[in-house]
Amino acid sequence: MEIIRGFDLTIIIVYLAAIPLFGIFFKRYVHTEEDYFLAGRMLPFWIIGMSLIGTNIGAYDYVGAAGGAYRFGLAQANYEWLGAIPAMILSALLFIPFYWRSGAYTVPEYLGKRYSTSVRTIEALLWFFFLAAVLGVFFWASGIMLNTYLGWPIRLSILIVAVVVAIYTVTGGLAAVAMTDVVQMLVMLVGGLAVMIIGFNLTSGWTGLVNMIKPLHPQHFQLFQPLDSPDFPWLGIILGLGLVLSPAWWCCHQAIIQRTLGAKSEWDAKASMMGAAFLKMFVPLLVVLPGFFALALCNDPTQITNPDQAFPWVMRNLLPVGLSGLVFAGFIAALLSSMDSTINSTAALFTRDIYQKFIVKNASDKHYLLLGRLITLGLVGFGIWFAPYTERFPGIYRAMQELLTIFQGPTFATVLLGVAWKRANKWGALTGLVGGVIMSLSLAKIWQPMMNLPRTGMNFLYVAWWSFVTALILNIIVSLLTKPEPPEKIRGLVYGLVLEDVSTQEALRERAEGGK
Amino acid sequence: MDISRIPLYWGIVVTVILYAGIGLWAVLRPKKYIYEGAPNKAKWRDLRIWAVVLVVIQIIIHIAWGGK
Numbered sequence: 223m224e225i226i227r228g229f230d231l232t233i234i235i236v237y238l239a240a241i242p243l244f245g246i247f248f249k250r251y252v253h254t255e256e257d258y259f260l261a262g263r264m265l266p267f268w269i270i271g272m273s274l275i276g277t278n279i280g281a282y283d284y285v286g287a288a289g290g291a292y293r294f295g296l297a298q299a300n301y302e303w304l305g306a307i308p309a310m311i312l313s314a315l316l317f318i319p320f321y322w323r324s325g326a327y328t329v330p331e332y333l334g335k336r337y338s339t340s341v342r343t344i345e346a347l348l349w350f351f352f353l354a355a356v357l358g359v360f361f362w363a364s365g366i367m368l369n370t371y372l373g374w375p376i377r378l379s380i381l382i383v384a385v386v387v388a389i390y391t392v393t394g395g396l397a398a399v400a401m402t403d404v405v406q407m408l409v410m411l412v413g414g415l416a417v418m419i420i421g422f423n424l425t426s427g428w429t430g431l432v433n434m435i436k437p438l439h440p441q442h443f444q445l446f447q448p449l450d451s452p453d454f455p456w457l458g459i460i461l462g463l464g465l466v467l468s469p470a471w472w473c474c475h476q477a478i479i480q481r482t483l484g485a486k487s488e489w490d491a492k493a494s495m496m497g498a499a500f501l502k503m504f505v506p507l508l509v510v511l512p513g514f515f516a517l518a519l520c521n522d523p524t525q526i527t528n529p530d531q532a533f534p535w536v537m538r539n540l541l542p543v544g545l546s547g548l549v550f551a552g553f554i555a556a557l558l559s560s561m562d563s564t565i566n567s568t569a570a571l572f573t574r575d576i577y578q579k580f581i582v583k584n585a586s587d588k589h590y591l592l593l594g595r596l597i598t599l600g601l602v603g604f605g606i607w608f609a610p611y612t613e614r615f616p617g618i619y620r621a622m623q624e625l626l627t628i629f630q631g632p633t634f635a636t637v638l639l640g641v642a643w644k645r646a647n648k649w650g651a652l653t654g655l656v657g658g659v660i661m662s663l664s665l666a667k668i669w670q671p672m673m674n675l676p677r678t679g680m681n682f683l684y685v686a687w688w689s690f691v692t693a694l695i696l697n698i699i700v701s702l703l704t705k706p707e708p709p710e711k712i713r714g715l716v717y718g719l720v721l722e723d724v725s726t727q728e729a730l731r732e733r734a735e736g737g738k
Numbered sequence: 739m740d741i742s743r744i745p746l747y748w749g750i751v752v753t754v755i756l757y758a759g760i761g762l763w764a765v766l767r768p769k770k771y772i773y774e775g776a777p778n779k780a781k782w783r784d785l786r787i788w789a790v791v792l793v794v795i796q797i798i799i800h801i802a803w804g805g806k
Contacts, residue, residue: 296803304753307796308760311789315767319774444805446749456749456805464756488775489783496788503795 230547231372237409237551238386241558244405245390245398255590258395259327259570261484269400270481270490271497273559275505276403277477278306278498279410280560283509284553285363288536289529291513295435295442297454298513299506303445305463306502309472314495316717317473318482320641322491324715327483328567329476329637330575336640336715337707338648339579344655345636346575348629349476353568357601358608360561365609367557370534371550380606383557388602391562392595396484399562406555407501413552414508416545417536421515424540434518442517452681462683466690470630474637477567512536565605569597627666627682631690632658639697644709644716650701658693665689750804754797761793 252258290298326332330349334342361380368379390398425431435442446456472478472495485491516532519540526535541549573594582589632655639646639654666685680688765786776783 303796303799307792308756311760311764311792314785315764315772315789319771441805443803444746445800445803446746446805448746449744456746457744460749460752460756464753487777489773489777489785490775492772492785493783493788496785496792499792500788503792 228543230543230550233547234372234550234554237554238382241402241405241555242386242389245394245402245562248390248394248398248401251397252393252395252591254587255573255594256327257397258591258594259480259566259573261395261397261400263484264486265397265400265481265484265490265494266486267490267493267497269404270485270494271501272407273400273403273481273563274478274494274498275501276407276410276555276559277481277563278502278560279407279505279509279556280360280363283505284512284533284556285367285530287509288513288516288533289531291510292517292526292532293513293529294447294454295439295514296445296510297441297447297451297459299510300445300454300459300463302502302505302510304459305468306472307499308464309469310495310499310502312469313473313478314492314499317637317641318479318491318495319488320715320717321479321483322485322488327480327574328571329474329479330571332715333636333640333651334575334579336712337636337646337651341636341648341651341655342575343579344652345633346571348633348659350568350571350576352626352629353476353564353571354601354604355608355612357561357564357568357605359612360557360564361605361609362612364557364561366530367534367553370531371537380609383554383561384602384606387558387561387565388599391565391602392598395594396480396566399559399566400481400484402562403559406559409548409555410508410552410559413549413555416549417512417515417541418507420540420542420545421511421519421536425515425518431514431518435514439517442514455681455683458681458683458687462681462686466631466634466686467626467683469638470634470686470690471626474630474633476571477563480567480570481563515540561605565598565601568601569594572597624666624682627685627689628662629659629689631662631686631688632693635690635693635697639694639701640716642717644712644718645701645706646697647701647704647707649704650697650699653700654693654695654697657696658689661692662686662689746805750800753800753804757793757797757800761790764789764793 251262254262256262287298287301321329321332324332324335326335328346328349330342330345333345361384364383365376365380368374368383369376372379374382390402394401422428422431425434432443441447446459447454449455449457482491482494485494513529513532516526516535520526520535526532537546537549573590577593577597578585578590635658636651636655640651662685665680665688666682767786769784772785773779773783781787
């Protein structure tokens with residue numbers, strides 16, 4: 223049964239038409255590769271900050287996080303608080319200054335300057351395949367949502383979303399992505415507040431909500447679950463999410479970091495992440511509360527047989543005609559803002575780290591700009607094709623987390639030692655990275671759901687932790703057993719080496735100008 | 739040792755220590771490093787203050803809703 227009808231449908235169609243038109247406006251500012259992938263390095267902190275949160279809140283949050291809250295309770299908010307805020311502070315004050323000063327476009331490019339081409343290439347390929355797979359998750363989520371709300375066929379829904387996002391991402395690059403994200407963030411905020419106000423009105427406020435849920439689900443209002451919890455053991459949350467997955471996301475994720483590299487100054491780059499952290503604290507109000515409202519107000523369990531149906535249930539049963547369209551526009555905004563960033567950053571990875579490095583070197587700016595646009599278009603096509611395969615994972619949100627687990631731990635270990643320890647060298651990084659990914663694969667057994675086999679792998683939070691530890695130890699041991707990197711190579715790229723002296727600034731400037 | 743018997747409040751203790759450590763680390767960053775690239779040295783641009791506010795709010799949230 224479709225939920226959106228009449229006037230609500232008109233709002234959504236107008237919104238879907240307006241966003242690409244707004245994005246296309248920024249085509250006039252795109253003349254070079256730097257304009258396309260880094261918005262000409264002209265973005266102020268508040269635009270990047272809002273854009274970061276727009277990217278971070280995706281379709282998987284609206285559907286998956288509400289479903290997680292329905293099933294597990296407040297523990298789901300760990301992804302927004304412990305699983306974000308400490309890492310965002312660390313990213314702003316430790317990692318971003320080094321990325322920004324290195325003049326890199328991508329995280330693998332920084333690793334290439336800091337370690338070697340091999341490390342850069344492995345990282346670039348891992349990120350490229352991961353982000354491409356994530357696109358499939360996003361497209362599938364969009365298909366499910368449009369099917370649920372509008373009654374449109376899943377394939378047709380995916381196609382419509384793909385066309386909308388492709389139009390402005392291909393033409394306007396990062397500037398269009400960031401500016402449309404700001405609009406989309408505001409739409410999401412208004413839609414989320416509408417759900418919150420109506421929900422609290424029906425449950426007689428927070429106290430009423432607690433009183434309705436707590437008798438049947440006593441653990442739903444605590445952030446930490448006992449150690450024997452299969453999904454949110456508190457030790458796994460701290461070690462896996464707080465210390466590994468979250469820093470890996472906020473300090474090393476290409477789609478996140480690329481936005482900060484488009485800042486107009488180093489201060490703006492740092493402040494964008496800190497500002498995003500303030501916004502991030504309020505995200506549970508948008509994505510976790512709907513799960514609580516569904517749990518408190520749905521008296522017929524047959525209406526929500528899968529937790530991912532919690533948010534659609536709220537839309538269908540709580541919102542009056544008129545508001546449904548607005549809230550659904552918020553959902554589409556979340557969807558588009560995550561997709562456009564992923565597509566743009568994946569295209570940047572391929573163009574900078576694969577194509578420019580190995581296929582066509584020293585071509586003109588116009589050549590790389592055209593290629594970036596073609597790759598962007600190709601990625602949209604790949605996302606459409608790959609989308610149905612993501613259905614085999616149990617829950618959209620978990621699918622993304624499990625894909626992340628495979629290499630986020632090893633990546634974070636490699637970048638962390640690269641930024642923080644000058645003795646780490648290319649051999650240590652290479653061994654740690656490969657060893658960590660092998661450890662992840664052997665512990666997670668991620669191929670099982672794709673082959674319809676029962677899951678026997680370790681909880682993904684612990685997989686992240688152990689793959690991180692493996693990569694860290696291997697990197698340290700091998701680095702100590704092999705020759706250190708020459709100081710002139712890593713000057714300005716490692717914490718502890720003087721950044722402000724003339725020779726360091728000169729080295730950084732040379733890298734920024736010539737280092738592709 | 740059976741780690742599943744470790745009380746849940748240790749999770750809150752560890753989290754509070756983690757946040758306090760990050761807040762302290764942020765406060766100890768040099769002023770020049772924090773303001774690098776800023777157009778002026780206005781107090782509101784001091785990112786160390788932003789970090790402390792974030793950390794304090796998070797500690798309160800975890801003490802209030804961490805669990806029992």
